[in-house]
Amino acid sequence: MYQAAFTKGLLMNNESLLQIKNISKSFFGNQVLHDVSFDVKKGEIVGLVGENGAGKSTLMNILFGMPVISQTGGYEGDIIIDGKKVNFSTPFDAIDAGIGMVHQEFSLLPGFTAIENILLNKEPLKYNFLVDIFGEKMHTLDYEKMRQLAKQAIDTLGVNIDLDMLVSEMPVGHKQFTEIARELERTNTKILVFDEPTAVLTESEADILLKAIKKLAAQGIAIIFISHRLQEVLTIADKIVVLRDGKLITETETKKTNMRQVVEWMVGHTVDEKKQTARKDKTGGKVILSVENLWVDMPGELVRDVSFEVYEGEILGFGGLAGQGKLGIPNGIMGFFPAGGKVIFDGKKLDIRKTKDTIAKGLAFVSEDRRGVGLLLEETIDWNIAFTAMQIQEKYLKKFLGGLIKWRDDKAISDLAEFYIKKFEIKCVSASQLAQELSGGNQQKICLAKAFALEPKLLFVSEPTRGIDVGAKKLVLDTIREYNREHGTTIVMISSELEELRSVCDRIAIVDEGKISGILTPDASLEDFGFLMVGSSKDNV
Amino acid sequence: MKNKEQKILQDVNEEKCDVVITPKVSPIKRFIDAAGWPRIIIAIFLLVLFICAPFVKLSLSRSISDTLVRVGMNAIMVLALVPMVQSGCGLNFGLPLGFLAGILGALLSIEFKMTGLLGLFGAILMSLPFSLLFGYGYGLLLNRVKGDEMMIATYVGFSSVSLFCMLWLLLPFRSPVMVWGFAGKGLRTTISVDQFWQNTLSDILSFRIGSDFYFPTGMYIFFAIMCFFIWAFFHTKTGTAMTAVGSNPDFARASGVNVDASRTLSVVLSTVLGGIGIIIYQQSYGFIQIYNGPQYMGFPAVAAILLGGASVHKANIGNVIIGTFLFQGILTMAPSVINSALKTDMSEIFRIIISMGMILYALTRKTKVRS
Numbered sequence: 001m002y003q004a005a006f007t008k009g010l011l012m013n014n015e016s017l018l019q020i021k022n023i024s025k026s027f028f029g030n031q032v033l034h035d036v037s038f039d040v041k042k043g044e045i046v047g048l049v050g051e052n053g054a055g056k057s058t059l060m061n062i063l064f065g066m067p068v069i070s071q072t073g074g075y076e077g078d079i080i081i082d083g084k085k086v087n088f089s090t091p092f093d094a095i096d097a098g099i100g101m102v103h104q105e106f107s108l109l110p111g112f113t114a115i116e117n118i119l120l121n122k123e124p125l126k127y128n129f130l131v132d133i134f135g136e137k138m139h140t141l142d143y144e145k146m147r148q149l150a151k152q153a154i155d156t157l158g159v160n161i162d163l164d165m166l167v168s169e170m171p172v173g174h175k176q177f178t179e180i181a182r183e184l185e186r187t188n189t190k191i192l193v194f195d196e197p198t199a200v201l202t203e204s205e206a207d208i209l210l211k212a213i214k215k216l217a218a219q220g221i222a223i224i225f226i227s228h229r230l231q232e233v234l235t236i237a238d239k240i241v242v243l244r245d246g247k248l249i250t251e252t253e254t255k256k257t258n259m260r261q262v263v264e265w266m267v268g269h270t271v272d273e274k275k276q277t278a279r280k281d282k283t284g285g286k287v288i289l290s291v292e293n294l295w296v297d298m299p300g301e302l303v304r305d306v307s308f309e310v311y312e313g314e315i316l317g318f319g320g321l322a323g324q325g326k327l328g329i330p331n332g333i334m335g336f337f338p339a340g341g342k343v344i345f346d347g348k349k350l351d352i353r354k355t356k357d358t359i360a361k362g363l364a365f366v367s368e369d370r371r372g373v374g375l376l377l378e379e380t381i382d383w384n385i386a387f388t389a390m391q392i393q394e395k396y397l398k399k400f401l402g403g404l405i406k407w408r409d410d411k412a413i414s415d416l417a418e419f420y421i422k423k424f425e426i427k428c429v430s431a432s433q434l435a436q437e438l439s440g441g442n443q444q445k446i447c448l449a450k451a452f453a454l455e456p457k458l459l460f461v462s463e464p465t466r467g468i469d470v471g472a473k474k475l476v477l478d479t480i481r482e483y484n485r486e487h488g489t490t491i492v493m494i495s496s497e498l499e500e501l502r503s504v505c506d507r508i509a510i511v512d513e514g515k516i517s518g519i520l521t522p523d524a525s526l527e528d529f530g531f532l533m534v535g536s537s538k539d540n541v
Numbered sequence: 542m543k544n545k546e547q548k549i550l551q552d553v554n555e556e557k558c559d560v561v562i563t564p565k566v567s568p569i570k571r572f573i574d575a576a577g578w579p580r581i582i583i584a585i586f587l588l589v590l591f592i593c594a595p596f597v598k599l600s601l602s603r604s605i606s607d608t609l610v611r612v613g614m615n616a617i618m619v620l621a622l623v624p625m626v627q628s629g630c631g632l633n634f635g636l637p638l639g640f641l642a643g644i645l646g647a648l649l650s651i652e653f654k655m656t657g658l659l660g661l662f663g664a665i666l667m668s669l670p671f672s673l674l675f676g677y678g679y680g681l682l683l684n685r686v687k688g689d690e691m692m693i694a695t696y697v698g699f700s701s702v703s704l705f706c707m708l709w710l711l712l713p714f715r716s717p718v719m720v721w722g723f724a725g726k727g728l729r730t731t732i733s734v735d736q737f738w739q740n741t742l743s744d745i746l747s748f749r750i751g752s753d754f755y756f757p758t759g760m761y762i763f764f765a766i767m768c769f770f771i772w773a774f775f776h777t778k779t780g781t782a783m784t785a786v787g788s789n790p791d792f793a794r795a796s797g798v799n800v801d802a803s804r805t806l807s808v809v810l811s812t813v814l815g816g817i818g819i820i821i822y823q824q825s826y827g828f829i830q831i832y833n834g835p836q837y838m839g840f841p842a843v844a845a846i847l848l849g850g851a852s853v854h855k856a857n858i859g860n861v862i863i864g865t866f867l868f869q870g871i872l873t874m875a876p877s878v879i880n881s882a883l884k885t886d887m888s889e890i891f892r893i894i895i896s897m898g899m900i901l902y903a904l905t906r907k908t909k910v911r912s
Contacts, residue, residue: 336795356797365795373791378855379784387785388796390778397778406778 017042017222018063018191023077025058025069025246032058033075034246040191045213045223047237047254049230051266051321051533055246056226060193064101065094081191098190100183102197106175108182110168115143115150117167118182124149153181156219157212173205180212192216193224198232199323210236228321230259230534244268263530267498282314282506288490289458294341295514296325296332303328303339304514310458310492315484317505317522318494321533325514326494327368330460334358334365336373346457359392364456366447368463368494370440374447377436381428382410382417384435384446389453420449424479441472448479458490459483465500477504498529577850579902583867590874597881603753604874611869613743613760614825617767618842619849619865621814625690626856627775628807629787630683632846635694636839638679638701639815642672647820647829648728651737652716660738661824668816675701676812680805691853702836709831732829739827760825767814768858774810783807787854818842841892844868844899871895 016039025033033055040046050056061068062075065088069075078085081097088094091101108117123146125139147163154161159177167175176197183192194213198206213236217223227233233240234254242249242265249265289310296303303325310316318326332339335355343350345361352358367373376384389395396412399405417431424445428438435446444464451459461480465473481504484491495501501508502522509519510532517532573581594604618636625633646668655663679697686693709728714720719732733739745759774780786793786803794800819838823829846856849864876891 334795355795356799359797367795369791373789373795376785376788376792378788383781383785387781387792391782392797394778408776408778408781410776 016040017082019078019080020059020063021078021080023059023062023075023079025055025062025075027072032246033062035077036243036246036248037077038241038248038251040222040224042190042222043217043220044239045217045225045237047233047240048224048226048243049228049233049240049262049266050243054243054266056243057195058246059243060101060195060224060226063088063094063193064099065089065091095186096188098186098188099193100186100189100191101193101195102176102180102183103195106167106179108167108175108179111166113166114154114161114163114170114174114178114181115146117178118150118153118185119146120182122185149185150181153185156184156215157181157208158215159208159212173201176201176205176209177212180209184216189221191222191224193226195226196228196323197225198227198229206232228534230262234259234262242266259531259534260527263527263534266534267526267530282311284311285314286312288312288346289492290344291329291333292342294329294332294339294343296328296337296339298325298328298331298337301325301328301331302514303332303511306341306511306514306516308509308516308519310490312490313484313488314506315481315491315493315504317501317508318492318511319496319498319501319508319529319533320511320517322496324512326496326511327462328514329511330365330462330492330494331367334363334460356392359388359454359456362457363460364388364451364454364458365460366444366451366462366464368466370443370447370467374450375435375443378434380417380432381421381426381435381438381446382413382431385417385420385449385453386413388450393454395453416453417449420445420452424449425475439468439472441468441476444468444472444476445479448476452483455487456489458492460492460494462494463496464493465495465497473500480504498526579899580848580850580863580867583848583871587867587870587874590871590878593878593882594874597878599877599881600753602751604877606754606756608866608870608873610743610755610757610760610825611873612865613757613764614822615818615842615845615869616764616861616865617814617821618818618838619845619861620764620767620771620858621811621818622842622846622851623771623856623858623861624774624783624807624810624814626846626851626854627787628783628804629790629854630804630807631691631694631853632843633694633808633811633815634691634839634843635679635697635701636811636815636842637698637835638675639672639812640819640835640838641701641705642675642812643668643816643819643823644705644829644831644835645671646816647734647823648714648719648732648831651719651732651734651829652714654716654737656737657741658738661741661820664738664820665817668820669813672813672816673809676809677805679812680808683808684801684804698839699836702833706832728831730830730832730834732831733827734823734829735827738824741824742821743825757825760821763821767817768861771814772858779803779806840900841868841872841896844896847902848899868896868899 018040020039021037023033023036024031036055036059038046048056063079067090070089079087086097088097109120112120124142126142128138128140130138150163154163154177157177157180161174161177165174167178170178180197183189197209201209210232213223213225225233225237237254239251240254240257240262241251242262244266287309291309292307294303294306300323306325306329318329320326328337331337333343333352335353335358339352341352343352345363348361350358350361371377376387386396390397390408390413394406396409396416398407398409400407414431420426421428421431426438426442426445428442435443438446448464464476464480468476477500480491480493483489493501493505505522507519508522508529509516510529511517512533520528520532591601591604594601621636621639622633625631646664646666649667650660650664653663682697683690683693712728714728718736719728721727721729740757742763743757743760745762747756747758749755775784782793782798783803783806785796786798786800790800793803819835845864845868846860847864848868849860849862851857851860851864872892872895875895876887879891880886
């Protein structure tokens with residue numbers, strides 16, 4: 001029997017190193033993973049693809065034993081490594097079991113050199129007499145040995161990095177390689193997870209990285225590769241696993257598929273085709289906003305070079321995957337982050353560093369960061385709605401002594417709030433309730449009311465339905481559409497949800513890697529949108 | 542890795558918090574929530590002290606009178622904290638900087654032999670250039686240390702007091718009531734304003750009941766005017782912007798408000814009020830205390846406003862009035878009642894325990910504000 005178990009273990013070892021079996025996970029009743037199973041063999045590269053929110057990150061968090069999983073009630077199903085069922089409660093357990101992870105955001109110590117980072121907390125030690133007196137902690141580091149080990153790890157990758165350079169001085173590519181080298185240096189690393197490793201790399205660096213990954217796989221390390229650049233996934237992966245809405249759509253060999261098919265799997269076909277009835281084509285009309293060569297340094301949403309025109313009266317949508325820069329566009333134009341480029345609004349050049357002037361000229365912005373930027377959580381609803389209009393347009397103020405004293409007109413402010421509370425059906429006790437006491441959907445309505453109170457000519461609405469429930473979503477979207485129709489206000493809407501954009505917008509621009517990869521009409525096929533999102537146009541497939 | 546966790550938790554929270562909170566509580570509970578346990582306990586304690594006073598042979602009317610005078614003396618210094626709390630700069634532990642400006646004004650007024658109300662208002666007017674200048678520089682400094690304002694402010698207070706210790710010796714004041722008698726130069730540690738403007742403000746419309754009770758009406762009228770100014774200021778466009786800056790600087794910036802300018806203005810206001818506050822204190826107390834005198838005078842003010850129910854970034858005039866009354870009441874009554882009962886002098890120790898204890902309590906509650 002002993003023998004049998006042993007043989008079985010061996011067999012499994014040859015078959016699959018990591019088995020993910022029937023994994024399900026929900027956050028507070030919201031099912032994010034649904035019965036997902038797949039295997040990863042030794043030396044195999046598995047490409048894990050899916051849209052934002054498909055469940056990739058949650059799956060990796062489970063695999064890596066992130067505390068957020070156990071804090072929210074754990075998961076269902078089994079993870080089997082080397083034939084043994086595991087359930088990691090901390091990332092340290094996962095590391096001990098031989099799982100390494102390379103993150104999109106670096107977790108390196110900036111003030112340390114490459115060597116020190118690679119060997120952090122596993123440095124070879126040198127004995128000295130103090131050890132006998134004061135104990136283990138008195139060992140000194142064996143720099144010679146460290147250099148040797150670090151060099152070995154870097155050489156495995158096939159790149160050339162100055163080992164003595166401080167991480168803070170490295171180009172991003174080198175940081176990425178240092179991070180990978182650190183994971184490799186653990187002698188027991190069996191499985192390596194790459195989460196969007198090429199996002200920050202230049203093309204040539206990405207090529208080197210991909211080669212390095214192949215090399216690692218050839219040495220028998222199993223690799224899970226997550227990237228939104230499908231082209232890369234298709235080149236490198238042996239097997240592709242597609243997730244959509246928390247479900248495993250397919251698990252297939254790369255050889256047997258192509259990009260078109262993968263895109264189809266990712267975006268799905270079962271889309272509700274309730275299209276908006278009257279799409280207006282305003283193209284060719286008056287250009288109200290023209291943007292040329294816009295760059296925005298918004299952390300995590302870098303805009304590299306974006307040019308576009310918005311026609312008066314239309315609803316223009318910006319879509320694309322998270323982190324590609326779509327959110328940076330309105331934030332940059334409104335002057336919230338360092339930005340540059342030529343922006344002409346209503347025939348006049350706009351100094352996009354001056355938020356006050358920008359709003360005064362007729363632009364308004366409903367921020368995606370509702371609780372951070374959009375609201376005064378500790379103030380009343382009426383203050384929230386009226387504040388911007390009061391500060392910039394001097395509305396809701398009584399003036400005394402020839403305008404020397406600008407007295408807040410509390411009556412006018414609460415009237416305004418009452419008006420919007422009725423109009424948008426904001427659920428609250430009164431206009432003097434604190435904004436933080438409202439639900440997400442109602443808070444969003446306040447943000448919209450705040451923008452409408454400015455009576456803008458052009459309104460940016462960023463992620464208007466993020467974090468609010470389905471009913472409120474519909475109301476918010478209807479409000480936006482209605483406002484556009486009734487007041488002729490031009491609206492630029494940024495959203496991660498393609499379906500939302502398709503149901504509201506007249507034109508949709510897709511942003512990828514800080515650039516606009518294409519502009520489509522809402523009735524264009526999902527495939528076309530999918531191609532633009534994954535960084536390649538239809539032509540080069 | 543950490544970012545990712547936070548992001549997920551945040552998403553989860555947003556999903557979860559989609560509920561409208563409708564408060565349904567009894568009136569008593571609502572009163573307790575609004576007033577807060579610390580205030581209720583302190584108020585009851587104060588009441589007990591007043592009740593005990595006659596039993597340890599203290600005159601009740603004298604005790605109440607003493608308390609009211611002390612409240613009037615300190616109230617403007619407490620009020621001076623409001624602008625900075627509202628603009629998000631936290632509690633102004635650097636209030637001594639304003640006091641120094643006020644002291645300079647008071648000393649100049651004495652140097653110029655100004656007496657009566659002229660002397661008092663002359664002192665206030667002459668303190669303004671200093672407090673405006675100090676406040677502006679202090680404001681610029683605080684804009685560079687966002688998030689750590691209170692700690693930096695504490696040391697601004699300490700270091701400026703020490704710097705002025707040197708200046709008091711060196712500045713060319715000549716008035717014989719102020720300088721050391723032997724050397725004929727260098728200021729004394731305490732300077733009496735007796736011959737100049739002691740109680741000139743307090744005595745306006747003041748009245749006595751019996752032999753023990755005295756009410757400094759003028760001082761209270763002046764305090765009321767100051768409160769009105771602050772109240773009115775926070776009803777203007779600029780004041781509204783300042784409140785928003787304190788509540789959420791990102792929101793204010795997104796609405797086109799110049800956050801730094803608004804914060805600087807609040808610091809200037811606070812410093813100016815601090816200067817006025819110390820002069821009012823001096824006219825009632827009768828002495829100008831210099832050298833290390835102002836060093837710890839900011840702390841009782843901070844303790845008072847916190848006791849009044851202010852948080853680190855929300856304060857109003859009600860907090861100032863309630864807090865000053867409770868705090869000064871305890872400070873006046875507790876030592877005298879306890880001293881009389883125990884026949885020892887522990888007043889200073891009690892004062893320090895109470896004021897520092899209040900500050901400690903309030904600062905530990907700092908993080909609880911944003912839900």
